Amino acid sequence: xxxxxxxxxxxxxxxxxxxxxxxxxxxxxxxxxxxxxxxxxxxxxxxxxxxxxxxxxxxxxxxxxxxxxxxxxxxxxxxxxxxxxxxxxxxxxxxxxxxxxxxxxxxxxxxxxxxxxxxxxxxxxxxxxxxxxxxxxxxxxxxxxxxxxxxxxxxxxxxxxxxxxxxxxxxxxxxxxxxxxxxxxxxxxxxxxxxxxxxxxxxxxxxxxxxxxxxxxxxxxxxxxxxxxxxxxxxxxxxxxxxxxxxxxxxxxxxxxxxxxxxxxxxxxxxxxxxxxxxxxxxxxxxxxxxxxxxxxxxxxxxxxxxxxxxxxxxxxxxxxxxxxxxxxxxxxxxxxxxxxxxxxxxxxxxxxxxxxxxxxxxxxxxxxxxxxxxxxxxxxxxxxxxxxxxxxxxxxxxxxxxxxxxxxxxxxxxxxxxxxxxxxxxxxxxxxxxxxxxxxxxxxxxxxxxxxxxxxxxxxxxxxxxxxxxxxxxxxxxxxxxxxxxxxxxxxxxxxxxxxxxxxxxxxxxxxxxxxxxxxxxxx
Numbered sequence: 001x002x003x004x005x006x007x008x009x010x011x012x013x014x015x016x017x018x019x020x021x022x023x024x025x026x027x028x029x030x031x032x033x034x035x036x037x038x039x040x041x042x043x044x045x046x047x048x049x050x051x052x053x054x055x056x057x058x059x060x061x062x063x064x065x066x067x068x069x070x071x072x073x074x075x076x077x078x079x080x081x082x083x084x085x086x087x088x089x090x091x092x093x094x095x096x097x098x099x100x101x102x103x104x105x106x107x108x109x110x111x112x113x114x115x116x117x118x119x120x121x122x123x124x125x126x127x128x129x130x131x132x133x134x135x136x137x138x139x140x141x142x143x144x145x146x147x148x149x150x151x152x153x154x155x156x157x158x159x160x161x162x163x164x165x166x167x168x169x170x171x172x173x174x175x176x177x178x179x180x181x182x183x184x185x186x187x188x189x190x191x192x193x194x195x196x197x198x199x200x201x202x203x204x205x206x207x208x209x210x211x212x213x214x215x216x217x218x219x220x221x222x223x224x225x226x227x228x229x230x231x232x233x234x235x236x237x238x239x240x241x242x243x244x245x246x247x248x249x250x251x252x253x254x255x256x257x258x259x260x261x262x263x264x265x266x267x268x269x270x271x272x273x274x275x276x277x278x279x280x281x282x283x284x285x286x287x288x289x290x291x292x293x294x295x296x297x298x299x300x301x302x303x304x305x306x307x308x309x310x311x312x313x314x315x316x317x318x319x320x321x322x323x324x325x326x327x328x329x330x331x332x333x334x335x336x337x338x339x340x341x342x343x344x345x346x347x348x349x350x351x352x353x354x355x356x357x358x359x360x361x362x363x364x365x366x367x368x369x370x371x372x373x374x375x376x377x378x379x380x381x382x383x384x385x386x387x388x389x390x391x392x393x394x395x396x397x398x399x400x401x402x403x404x405x406x407x408x409x410x411x412x413x414x415x416x417x418x419x420x421x422x423x424x425x426x427x428x429x430x431x432x433x434x435x436x437x438x439x440x441x442x443x444x445x446x447x448x449x450x451x452x453x454x455x456x457x458x459x460x461x462x463x464x465x466x467x468x469x470x471x472x473x474x475x476x477x478x479x480x481x482x483x484x485x486x487x488x489x490x491x492x493x494x495x496x497x498x499x500x501x502x503x504x505x506x507x508x509x510x511x512x513x514x515x516x517x518x519x520x521x522x523x524x525x
Contacts, residue, residue, distance in 0.1 A: 112268070112310045114261050115318035116491065117205075119306040120198035121458050122191050122277075123505035128301065130168035132157045132523045135297075138168075142177055144286040145293075152290055156297040158520050161421035161442065166449035167301040171281045184220055184281040185229075191277050191303035192226065193233060199305040202503070205271060207234040212263050212272035216245040216252035216453055218482070219342070219352070220279030230275065241267070249340060249481025250417055252276065253453030254489050257306070258325040264310040271311075277303030278452035285351035292351030298420055302451025302458065320491040323474070324376050328369040328486045336361045340482035352482075359426065365486035366427075369478070370407075373488050377410040377474075407431055407476065411490075413468065414438070415459040417479035418445035427478075443513050448505075453479065458505065462513075465506035469497040 130138075136154055139145055145153070171183035192215070200207065213236065215227040225244040230236070241263060245252050253276035260272040280299055285292045309318070330336035339355035355361075375383060382405045389403035407414075414437045416427050424445065428438050440459040444451075448458055456477045463469055470493065477489040499510070506513075 112265055113312070113315070114264050114322040115309050115311075115315055115494070116320040116322065117271075117307045117309050117314055117318050118199060118203045119304060119319075119457050119460070120195050120202060121454065121461050121505050122195040122198075122303045124167040124190075124301055128167045128170060128173065129165050130173065130300070131164040132162070132521075134173070135168070136523055138172060138175075138177060139296075141175060142286060144288075146288050149288045149290065149293060153293055153297055154523050156294060158523055159421065160298050161424075161445050161517050162298065162300075162449050163446040163515075163517075165447060169281045169301055172284055177284070179281050179284060181222070181282070184279055185222060187281045187301070188217070188220060188222075188226055188277070188279050189229065189233070191279075191301065192230060192275055192305070195277075195303050195305035196230065196234070196273070196275065198503075199273075199307055203307055205307065208237050209271055210236055210273045211240060211267060211270040212260060213240055213242040213275075214245065214256045214260055214272070215243070215275045215277075216248065216256045217277050217279055218247055218249050218252060218452065219283045220281075221246040226275075230273075247482070249483060249485065250278075250419060250450075250452045250455070251479040251481030251485045251487045253304070253456060254325065254477060254479050254487035255327065255485075256453075257308070257322070257489055258327060258487070260308050261322055261325060264308065267310075269311050270309065272308040274306040274308065275303065276306070276453040276457070278454070283352070285349065287345045287347055287349035287351055289345040289351060289353065291353040291355070292345060294354050295352050298450045300449030300451055302448050302454045304454040304457035306457065315494065318494050319497065320475070320493055322489065323492050324373065324488070324490040326369055326373045326376070326488045328365055328372065330361065330365050330368070330484045330486075336365070336484040339484055359422065361484050362423065362480050362486070363426070363430075365480065365484055366430075366478075369486040369488055370405075373490075374405055377476075377490060378405050378407070379409050382406060382409060404430065404432065408433070408437070410474065411476040412470075412473040413463055413475040414441070415456045415463075415475060415477040416441045418442075418448075418455040418459065419450055419480060421445065423480070439514050442517060443515070446515065446517050447513075453481075455479075461504040462506050462510075464497045464502050465499050465504060465510040466513075467497070467499040469493050471496045 135157065136150070139150060139153060169183070169187045171178045171180070171187070213227055213230060215225070215230060217226055220226075221244070224232075227242045227244040231240060231242060236242075243256075243259065245256060245259075248255055253274075256274045256276060260274055264270055264272055278299065280301060283295075283299075285296050287293075308322070315321075335355075335357055339358045339361045340352060341355070342350065342352045344350050374386070378386075386403050386405050389400055392398040392400045393402065414431075414433060416424060416438070418424065418441050424438060424441050427433070440462040441455075443462055444455055444458045448455070451458060456479060460475065460477075463475075469475075473493045475491045475493070477491070478486070480486050499507075
């Protein structure tokens with residue numbers, strides 16, 4: 001019986017051992033893979049928080065130690081300190097005077113804040129809507145384009161990302177088209193005055209109170225200038241500081257903002273009116289050079305008026321504060337200078353030629369611009385990662401992938417110039433932005449087309465109409481233009497924008513957006 005009992009016990013032990021091994025293997029098989037389950041995004045956010053707030057975390061023990069020391073002081077200690085200060089009256093007076101003097105110099109020399117009081121975007125009449133089919137019909141009626149180039153324009157339209165409700169000037173929608181100086185002036189007046197009227201109505205500011213006027217329009221520069229046209233129409237004061245910027249492309253709107261910012265540092269308690277627009281009537285290319293036909297297909301009517309001020313009393317009702325402007329000019333490079341070029345084609349017809357190098361040039365300009373902007377806006381965590389990565393690549397010659405900073409840690413919103421679908425696709429990929437971040441730019445391109453320098457303001461209007469803007473949110477506006485230029489502006493929201501109280505071109509139709517924009521949308525015959 002003993003051997004059989006021992007045999008049974010050993011059998012039971014072996015079975016128990018095998019069962020334990022199976023349970024252990026089962027546990028190992030079902031343990032979570034922490035490398036996969038831990039979201040790297042949250043690790044990065046934690047690192048960002050730790051580095052960005054490191055100084056405050058170090059100050060906590062110092063403040064605690066100082067508080068403990070002060071709590072041990074008695075009234076006799078304070079009386080002793082007072083006696084020492086009384087017997088050193090000269091030193092106390094000199095120190096106080098120095099502190100007051102330095103504080104006065106600091107407050108006098110620090111940059112004056114620039115507030116965006118309000119902005120308005122022009123929305124043309126529905127009679128000026130230009131569906132893709134109507135555009136092709138007008139192009140055919142013009143009688144200037146070959147069948148091959150009509151097919152080329154149709155192909156561009158189908159892939160452009162433009163919808164069926166963009167706007168074209170009346171002169172080009174008439175039959176036959178009537179591009180002339182009188183019609184071009186009419187378009188300019190309609191767009192500028194429409195936006196400015198809306199802006200003045202919103203703010204209640206009187207035209208006589210405006211001290212600075214800046215108008216930018218790249219391709220239409222009549223005499224008298226567009227700025228003089230505004231002065232005459234609104235009877236602005238005789239000593240107004242006015243500028244008219246021309247030939248600076250789609251980034252001219254941010255150049256105007258930067259110019260206004262510098263002028264507001266010199267002139268106190270001023271209002272600055274900035275008007276951004278483009279004129280199409282005299283700039284519809286009537287030839288058959290394909291590099292010049294692209295702009296025909298994507299540019300549409302639009303304009304915006306922006307009211308800036310440095311009056312501190314206006315901060316309460318202002319929407320945004322201008323934080324940074326960064327301008328990049330690559331014109332010293334011949335390839336960059338010539339990638340967007342207005343010239344005559346072989347038949348003597350004037351148009352704007354777009355070079356095949358445009359995307360590469362834009363990429364270089366963007367890289368230079370964000371290299372300058374990055375240290376101003378990125379948290380310290382991103383800057384340290386970028387620095388270490390750069391050092392490993394340049395100093396230690398290590399094969400490390402270049403690190404692209406995460407600008408989503410610096411900004412809540414992005415207004416990227418709606419220059420075309422290809423530009424938006426590239427920026428979305430290179431800056432690792434989400435569809436939500438790109439939505440204002442894509443919907444602006446779809447609804448209004450490329451309105452040149454004013455497109456940024458239609459995008460900001462989209463964000464406000466959707467109720468995205470919250471107090472403290474930071475917005476990055478970035479635009480590209482001929483020359484070649486890449487310009488940025490950073491704004492901080494001073495209050496939460498209530499879409500129910502806003503009136504802009506999106507207000508009555510924002511419920512229809514966003515929409516899905518197909519890669520190719522056929523033009524119906």
